[in-house]
Amino acid sequence: MGLNISLSPEVLFQIGNFPITNSFLGGLVLSLVIVLGVWWLNRNLKKDVPGKFQNVAEILISGAFDFVVSIIGSEKKARRIFPLAFTMFIFILISNLATYIPGQAAVTLHRGEETVSVFRAVMADYGMVFVMTMVTVILVQIIAIAVHGPFGYLGKFFNFKSPLSFFLGLMDIVGELAKIVSLSFRLFGNIFAGEVLGAVMLFLAPFFMPLPFLFLGLLSAVVQAFVFAVLTVVFVKLAAEIEEEETLEQASI
């Protein structure tokens, strides 16, 4: 009996040339659950006396919206970015928490010699996390171009006023690229490490040793979903900010 840990998700079966991995399947199932849940909630909205689930949803959404407004500063901007950030939060949170449903690790599929578990934490697949990160990063670049204009955007990176500001502009390019790495590795690393830690502890000392680590994983599942969404909002806020120097220039023009 050995530990079966792989960085990439395992392939369950293939449709044509397209491999269906276990985390892809999990992502589809969870998306379906979320879409159906939201559809059901939306159908049962009541104006006068809200039900239990509507109450919970209203508390969650209005609390999250107030928090986004407190970060970004204006309600108009918050209305634009809130749907994306909250969708990311809900999707990451539910896909992280879904790994704690007991019994699902026992569902396996036999492919020849090896045994492949059908469900895997969705965020423990680097491809999924990378796509979500790219959505954030590309959105931030588009917002920066829309706010500063194409020349203002390029001028931030290629600044010929002095050698120091030229160097700082080049460092900004590195900073933008580092966003991709830091945002995606943080989520992926936390979730994947939680899975590996649980597996190793279960392997070394079964049944009771993994419990504290599972609690830690539960905490980091919630915190990482929160952090990913909040960092998206913060990056958008930083990109949409007009610096004082620039406003002065614009005023003089």
Added chain:
Amino acid sequence: MELEAAKMIGAGIAIGLGAIGPGIGEGIAASKALEAIGRNPEAAGKITPLMFVSMAIAESTAIYALVISLIILFG
């Protein structure tokens, strides 16, 4: 030295050294946040989420080291 043994040592050193800085940094962040809450307990609701975000940012270098060592071990 065999390749397997070298891999194990490399992974251990990577995560061991990489965890030092973020450990110190997160400790400082938590202690300052608790100090601030102690002075002004009403601001706890505002301070706690900011503390989590800044701790997660401080954590990222440890996560890089962790990912590197996981890639060395299982990649």
